[in-house]
Structure formats: C-alpha cells, structure tokens
Amino acid sequence: MAVALTMAHMKVAVLRHAYRGGRAQTAATGAALGVLLAAGTVYLAFAYPDLLAAGYAVWLLGWMLGPVFMGGGDETLRPEYFSLLGLPPRRLAAGLLVAAFVGVAPLVSLCALLGLLVSGLRLGVVNALVAVPAIVLQLAVFVLLSKVAVAVVGLALRSRLGAIASGVLNGAILAALGQIWVFFWAFGKTGVPSEVRYLPSGWGLLAARGDWWALAALAVLVLLLLGAWAALLARRAGAARTSARGRRPMTAATATGAIVAKELRTWSRDLVRNHQLTFALSYGVCFAASPLILGWDGMLPYAGPIFVVMAAAMASNLYGTDGTALWLTLMTPGASDVRGRQLAWLSAQAPVAVVLTVVCAAITGGPWPLVLALLFALLGGAAGLVPLVSVYGLVPGTDPHRRAGNPLRTSEDDGGLTGLAYLMLALVIVTGAPAALVALRYGWAGVAAGVVTGALCSWGFGLLAERRLRSHGPELLDVMRTGRKPQATVKSRFDGLPKTRRTIAWWCFGFGAIPLVPQGVVAAVFVSDGMLRHSWFLATYMSPGLRYPVAAAFIALGLAMYGTGLWIVKPRPSR
Known part of the structure; x- marks a missing residue:
C-alpha cells in the first residue's frame, strides 16, 4: 500500500x-x-x-x-x-x-x-x-x-x-x-x-x-x-528481437534518390509505420462501409480519399518520429530531403489509395468525377502538408532505436501529437474542397481541378517546408535532441498572449473543425448524394434552395475560426 x-x-x-x-x-x-x-x-x-x-x-x-x-x-x-x-x-x-x-x-x-x-x-x-x-x-x-x-x-x-x-x-x-x-x-x-x-x-x-x-x-x-x-x-522488459536476415544494399544515383530509397526501406521495416499504414487502410474501408448496415452505399466510393486523409494524419509528425537523424540531412549539402520524402510518401500511399478508390467506386458505379477529383487533390495536398506541418509544428520524438517497452509511444507529448493529427485532418480536407466543389458543379472538370490543385499544393507546400528546413534546421535538431522548444518562440506566439485572446484562439483551433468538416464538407457530400434528414448534419434538413448555402456557410465559419485563431497568434511588430 x-x-x-x-x-x-x-x-x-x-x-x-x-x-x-x-x-x-x-x-x-x-x-x-x-x-x-x-x-x-x-x-x-x-x-x-x-x-x-x-x-x-x-x-x-x-x-x-x-x-x-x-x-x-x-x-x-x-x-x-x-x-x-x-x-x-x-x-x-x-x-x-x-x-x-x-x-x-x-x-x-x-x-x-x-x-x-x-x-x-x-x-x-x-x-x-x-x-x-x-x-x-x-x-x-x-x-x-x-x-x-x-x-x-x-x-x-x-x-x-x-x-x-x-x-x-x-x-x-x-x-x-x-x-x-x-x-x-x-x-x-x-x-x-x-x-x-x-x-x-x-x-x-x-x-x-x-x-x-x-x-x-x-x-x-x-x-x-x-x-x-x-x-x-x-x-x-524483454528486448525486441531483430531480424538477422540480409538486406539488399540501397543504390541511388542522386541525393534525392537516396532519400526516397531510405524512406521506402523505413516504410517496409519500421513496425510502427506498418501499424499506421494498416490502421489508416482499415479505418478508410470500415468508415466508408459502415453505412451499408443501413442499406446505403453512398459513402463506399470515398474509402480511398478517407484513407489518404487518415494516412496523412498518422504521418503528421514525420520528422519528429525520426528523432535526431535529421543531422544526416543537415550535414549533406544540396540534399533535397523534403522532395525525397514527398516522393516516398506518395510511393507508399498512392497505389493503395488508387486501387481502393477504383474498386469501391466500381462497386457502386460512381460518382466518378467527384471521387477522382477528391483523390488527386487530397494526394497532392497531403504530400505537401505532411512535411510542412512536420517542420512547423514538430513534436520532439524518441529515436527509433531508443523506444521503450511501449513502441506506440514515439513522443513524450501525447497532446501535441493529437493536436497535430487533428490539424492535419482539417488542412488536408481543405485542400480537397476546391476540386470537390468544381466536380459537383461541372462534373469531369473537377478531375482536372483536382490534378492542378494537388500538384500546386504538393509543389508549393513542399517548397515552404524545404525553406523552413534549411533556415531552421539547427533549431529543429536542437528541439529533437533536447525535447524543448525555444522559449522565446513559444512565448511570442502563444503563451505571451493575454488570457482572453489565448482562450479564444484555443476555442477556434479546437472547434473549428466541427463546422468545417461534418457540418460543411460532409453535409455537402450528403446533399449531393441525396442523403437527406440524416443524423446531426443540419444542411440535410434544409429546404432544397438552402442546403448548399447552409453547408457553404458552415465551411466559411470553420475557415473563419481557423483564420481568427491564426490572426490572434500572429506575432505583432513591436512599436
């Protein structure tokens, strides 16, 4: 006792x-x-x-x-x-x-x-x-x-x-x-x-x-x-057994190719990443197939896009899970670590997402324009946001070879990892919204819009992540090594705010996803599929002329909440 x-x-x-x-x-x-x-x-x-x-x-x-x-x-x-x-x-x-x-x-x-x-x-x-x-x-x-x-x-x-x-x-x-x-x-x-x-x-x-x-x-x-x-x-307390089986040596002609090979080898070897990949796949299939209990198959074609969103959320702390291995990148001049990780992430996730989307959409007969538009837009958006969110919101992680007896615990800050995952969910869904709206209005033109927006998000967000990594690489390495973020940065961005503004910002970041995702994006998808008067999705209960405007208003409200939170925490120039 x-x-x-x-x-x-x-x-x-x-x-x-x-x-x-x-x-x-x-x-x-x-x-x-x-x-x-x-x-x-x-x-x-x-x-x-x-x-x-x-x-x-x-x-x-x-x-x-x-x-x-x-x-x-x-x-x-x-x-x-x-x-x-x-x-x-x-x-x-x-x-x-x-x-x-x-x-x-x-x-x-x-x-x-x-x-x-x-x-x-x-x-x-x-x-x-x-x-x-x-x-x-x-x-x-x-x-x-x-x-x-x-x-x-x-x-x-x-x-x-x-x-x-x-x-x-x-x-x-x-x-x-x-x-x-x-x-x-x-x-x-x-x-x-x-x-x-x-x-x-x-x-x-x-x-x-x-x-x-x-x-x-x-x-x-x-x-x-x-x-x-x-x-x-x-x-x-027992140590995990390691495999003594030989591995083929990695060969690459360029620095980016070496990073792609290293990441793909990690996706095949790291059991935590294996768990995350199968978790996202199982979640996407089961989430989309659950309404079959009610005899409704309208969500089944979206299993692939849902898988992409969840896979991106699971990889939201990509650099943090590698621990202090970032020093290898910092000591290699000219290596484009971000682009290599993007290609490797797409190589590991895109084939699964494409096969899953095509099979599930073929079972139900579509809607092909909307599903393909979402797939391409979300793949590109996720490929750009995974490294971007990871370098800007990095949560210090444990080196893979130093993980304790609980392999699930890759970081000391569970709250930070959870918040980062929810932020990734919301941001990736936002990248797919423009293509989805175009597909709902103009049909197959939405597929082209999805390809364009996906490519732009992948290139643009990747460029921002690459610049951040080059300009703040030593600071990020110090954060991962010590587990502590610089006090000046944290205080100036959030903790230094007055209590009222800090509370408003937390409520905006914490609850902005509710009007944006379920009451906005999901409700618009339900209305487009003719699924009316269901559960708590307000737009499905409106008259025909108000269904899409109500969903759009909720999307605008969610974006406004996130924008307000960002505006509050934005550093102000000193007088």
Missing part, C-alpha cells in the same frame, strides 16, 4: 508541474469536452435508461482504443523507472494502477459513471449503496483494460504480423466509433440489443439494478486484469 500511495504522490507532483502553457490549455479543452460527454451519459440514466449500457460500452471502447491512437496512453510513470527497485510484478502493477487513477481522464470517466448511482437511487437505498463500489470497480476495469490493450498492442508491434493485425483491428474499432450514428440509427429501428448490458462495461449497471453477482464479477475481473497486466509488464 505504501508503494501505491508513493506512486500516486509522484504522479500528482509530476502533473502539477507538467500542465503549463499550451499543454494546460489542451488539457482544459479535453476536460471540457469530456465533461460534456459525461453529462450526456448521466442524462441517459434519467431520460433513456435502456441506452445507458450502450453508452458505457462506448466509454470502454474509448478507453481501449484512445491510448492506442494517441501514442500509447498516459505513461507519466513508466514501469522502466522502477526496474532497479526489484518490485514483484503484481506489486508494481498495483502501484501503477493506483497512480493511473490520478489524472483528467479518470476523473471525467468517474463523472460519467455517476449514472450508475442515478440508476441505483431510482430503485432504492440498497441499490444506491451497491452502486458506489460498482462505480469504483467499473472505473478500475476501464483503466486496466486500457493498460492491457496498450501492452498487448505493444507486444504485437514487435512482429510484422502483429503490427498489421493490431492496425486492422484498431482502425475498424475507431471507424465504428466515428460512425456511431449508423449504429444509433440501427438501434433506433431495432432497439439496443439486450446482450450489450452483459458486456464488462455493463456489469456495474447490472449490479446497481439488483443483479448482485455482477459486483462480484467486477471484482474478479479486476483481479484477473491486474494479473494479466503484471505478466505483460514482465514481458515488456
């Missing part, structure tokens, strides 16, 4: 000094969104008690998949820190479990689990008393399943087959969460299956409603998960 309390105090001390500046603002925004979701879950206990089990199932999936997608989860206290103390695995796992309850995410989940107390109070005092330990045990199940999932994926990433399998599974689960409206719509027609309440996420609810065996089942499950995590922690 003393070890557990000590680890909890260590976690509190670390977080007290860590949440400052931009990281504090990111945590505050995430906490605000989490509280809203928790309030919605508690509301289900009052208004729709039959849906509460499904709500907790979604929370469980979020706990299991969120850390996998966001760089390995919270590892403020790593198991490696205590390897020299000689603690038994079970004791170490128990201490880390207690420390894991300290943080924003557990607190938000605890608020959501108050729905169990509401359900108990509606049945009587005894049920309410049973709901209290059920809340604690259910939260422990959430946390432990998250830890076990991350540990299992970490072990899987030590083999190519495991990396591919985990990428496919995680992409499918995240796509299901992204298309949760499809399942809610299906549940609205047929009702939530009664089996959902018997999932581990619903055992606390069963206990609060009078099934006392569920409370004992939760306790047993916590012990089993704790033992499994202890065993996985013991295996985590």
Whole structure:
C-alpha cells in the first residue's frame, strides 16, 4: 500500500508541474469536452435508461482504443523507472494502477459513471449503496483494460504480423466509433440489443439494478486484469528481437534518390509505420462501409480519399518520429530531403489509395468525377502538408532505436501529437474542397481541378517546408535532441498572449473543425448524394434552395475560426 500511495504522490507532483502553457490549455479543452460527454451519459440514466449500457460500452471502447491512437496512453510513470527497485510484478502493477487513477481522464470517466448511482437511487437505498463500489470497480476495469490493450498492442508491434493485425483491428474499432450514428440509427429501428448490458462495461449497471453477482464479477475481473497486466509488464522488459536476415544494399544515383530509397526501406521495416499504414487502410474501408448496415452505399466510393486523409494524419509528425537523424540531412549539402520524402510518401500511399478508390467506386458505379477529383487533390495536398506541418509544428520524438517497452509511444507529448493529427485532418480536407466543389458543379472538370490543385499544393507546400528546413534546421535538431522548444518562440506566439485572446484562439483551433468538416464538407457530400434528414448534419434538413448555402456557410465559419485563431497568434511588430 505504501508503494501505491508513493506512486500516486509522484504522479500528482509530476502533473502539477507538467500542465503549463499550451499543454494546460489542451488539457482544459479535453476536460471540457469530456465533461460534456459525461453529462450526456448521466442524462441517459434519467431520460433513456435502456441506452445507458450502450453508452458505457462506448466509454470502454474509448478507453481501449484512445491510448492506442494517441501514442500509447498516459505513461507519466513508466514501469522502466522502477526496474532497479526489484518490485514483484503484481506489486508494481498495483502501484501503477493506483497512480493511473490520478489524472483528467479518470476523473471525467468517474463523472460519467455517476449514472450508475442515478440508476441505483431510482430503485432504492440498497441499490444506491451497491452502486458506489460498482462505480469504483467499473472505473478500475476501464483503466486496466486500457493498460492491457496498450501492452498487448505493444507486444504485437514487435512482429510484422502483429503490427498489421493490431492496425486492422484498431482502425475498424475507431471507424465504428466515428460512425456511431449508423449504429444509433440501427438501434433506433431495432432497439439496443439486450446482450450489450452483459458486456464488462455493463456489469456495474447490472449490479446497481439488483443483479448482485455482477459486483462480484467486477471484482474478479479486476483481479484477473491486474494479473494479466503484471505478466505483460514482465514481458515488456524483454528486448525486441531483430531480424538477422540480409538486406539488399540501397543504390541511388542522386541525393534525392537516396532519400526516397531510405524512406521506402523505413516504410517496409519500421513496425510502427506498418501499424499506421494498416490502421489508416482499415479505418478508410470500415468508415466508408459502415453505412451499408443501413442499406446505403453512398459513402463506399470515398474509402480511398478517407484513407489518404487518415494516412496523412498518422504521418503528421514525420520528422519528429525520426528523432535526431535529421543531422544526416543537415550535414549533406544540396540534399533535397523534403522532395525525397514527398516522393516516398506518395510511393507508399498512392497505389493503395488508387486501387481502393477504383474498386469501391466500381462497386457502386460512381460518382466518378467527384471521387477522382477528391483523390488527386487530397494526394497532392497531403504530400505537401505532411512535411510542412512536420517542420512547423514538430513534436520532439524518441529515436527509433531508443523506444521503450511501449513502441506506440514515439513522443513524450501525447497532446501535441493529437493536436497535430487533428490539424492535419482539417488542412488536408481543405485542400480537397476546391476540386470537390468544381466536380459537383461541372462534373469531369473537377478531375482536372483536382490534378492542378494537388500538384500546386504538393509543389508549393513542399517548397515552404524545404525553406523552413534549411533556415531552421539547427533549431529543429536542437528541439529533437533536447525535447524543448525555444522559449522565446513559444512565448511570442502563444503563451505571451493575454488570457482572453489565448482562450479564444484555443476555442477556434479546437472547434473549428466541427463546422468545417461534418457540418460543411460532409453535409455537402450528403446533399449531393441525396442523403437527406440524416443524423446531426443540419444542411440535410434544409429546404432544397438552402442546403448548399447552409453547408457553404458552415465551411466559411470553420475557415473563419481557423483564420481568427491564426490572426490572434500572429506575432505583432513591436512599436
């Protein structure tokens, strides 16, 4: 018990000094969104008690998949820190479990689990008393399943087959969460299956409603998960095996060709990149195919463009994941590292995207102009934005050969990686908007527009990234080596702003994607396909003359929010 309390105090001390500046603002925004979701879950206990089990199932999936997608989860206290103390695995796992309850995410989940107390109070005092330990045990199940999932994926990433399998599974689960409206719509027609309440996420609810065996089942499950995590922690200490199989030497006649060969070799060797590629592919296919449950195939042709957007988001910190290897580029005069990385990224992603788009569009019979216009525009935009965002918003990463027992953790700043990925999602979608609008209005002319805009974005953004790399290369290398950004730059751009303007900028950057992407671009695609009165897309509920104007207004609002945020953080000349 003393070890557990000590680890909890260590976690509190670390977080007290860590949440400052931009990281504090990111945590505050995430906490605000989490509280809203928790309030919605508690509301289900009052208004729709039959849906509460499904709500907790979604929370469980979020706990299991969120850390996998966001760089390995919270590892403020790593198991490696205590390897020299000689603690038994079970004791170490128990201490880390207690420390894991300290943080924003557990607190938000605890608020959501108050729905169990509401359900108990509606049945009587005894049920309410049973709901209290059920809340604690259910939260422990959430946390432990998250830890076990991350540990299992970490072990899987030590083999190519495991990396591919985990990428496919995680992409499918995240796509299901992204298309949760499809399942809610299906549940609205047929009702939530009664089996959902018997999932581990619903055992606390069963206990609060009078099934006392569920409370004992939760306790047993916590012990089993704790033992499994202890065993996985013991295996985590083992080093990953390296292949002794010979490799063909790389040959290249130019510096750019050498970079392309090096990047392609990395895409084939690095298991984390294998995981990211299969994750994006699985996400694109499952996200586009989910509406088939409702008998609607209108989204299936867009599997390829969705894959491109997600693949770009996964590569948004391209230079950061390479660690300090940037010194090789800086010491090679005349090497065009950016152009080589662009060609290599296109060589790895474009064939998959083209095949996926052609096959899915052929199944549904189109719409060919819109799909091809989006494909070419997004490929070019992503090829330009991947190096540009990486050099301007670089998040210091861990050298690949120094990655810890959790291969998913390629950086110490999970919030920075997540924000960079969301920024990439929004920017890549914006690069495809002009070609999509031309295709909707003029048909096949949109394909030409997509080729032109894609080529311009790839060339122009790549040029900006190349100039940035040449002018700020030593500074970027220092950031990756030390893990700290220059204080003057950070303060002048954001932390030096007044509190009100800083808050406005964070809200603009944090919520600008909502009107821009779902209510704007996605709603316009739905209207063009004749998909009306669906889910929360406002434009689909408008009269025929207002559907496209409403979608365009939301796109303008999203762009205005991002523009306002950029204008606020733009440095002002000193008087």
